Amino acid sequence: MNTSLRSTSRTLGVAVRALLMFTVVLGIGYTLLITGIGQLLMPSQSNGSLVRDADGDVVGSSLIGQSFTDEDGDPLPEYFQSRPSAAGDGYDGGASSGSNWGPENRDLIAAITERKAAIAKFNGVSEDEVPADAVTASSSGLDPHISPEYAAIQIDRVAEARGVSADKVKQLVQQHTQGPDFGYLGESTVDVLELNLALDRLKG
Structure with a gap:
């Protein structure tokens, strides 16, 4: 024992x-x-890929998109707009997800139709010029990028709202357009937050 x-x-x-x-x-x-x-x-990545403004204040992360809207949720004409987000109330890092709607889902088709008409009117272009990423959310709902095509249809509207030349805004878009990873993976993208911060620093 x-x-x-x-x-x-x-x-x-x-x-x-x-x-x-x-x-x-x-x-x-x-x-x-x-x-x-x-x-x-x-x-940078270990600390959340934080993005700071000219005063050094944290305004977001380069990994998570955000909306540029007023208190009523209406898009601000002086800023480039992000793609739609299905994460929570929009770009909620704690609720990352897509809509999970299939391409034949009636609600998705209705939402895309409504978004396309609204975006075309807001930017003064035809509905045929509105690219797919402007009316559909990413699978994570947090994608901080838009396509160069979506950025292109917003240039004239942003330039007019800010009282600057479209050429200056176009140059900023080109400067903030990133090519495919390693030169061949994926497609070219535009970081919306970085672009809008550059716009705020733009003079005349």
Whole structure:
């Protein structure tokens, strides 16, 4: 009986020491190691890819889109507009998702039709010029980019609202257009937040 008790106690002691050791090594040490590597090699990404304005205030993240609307939810004409978002009330990082509506879903078709008409009117273009990303949400609902085609139909409207030349706005769009990853993966995109911050810094 005593031998069995000592064996059980010894086994329990080994288990407790192993638990403490692995807690320190994997729960604390590994976490600190990965955090340190992230801060050393990719500090911006490790800290949320934060975007700051000219005053140094955080205005968003380059990884998460946002809406540029007034208090009533109407789009602000002086800013480039993002694509629709199905994440929560729009670009909610805690509710990332798409609509999960299929291409033949009646609600989706109705929403696209309504959005296309509204975007065409807002930008003074024909409905045929409205690209797909202007009327559909990304699968995550958080995509911060739009296509160069969607940016292009917004240039004249933004220029007029800001009282600057369309050429200046077009140059900013070109400067904030990113090519495919590694030169061939994906398509060219425009970062809406970065572009709008550049617009706020634009003079005349």
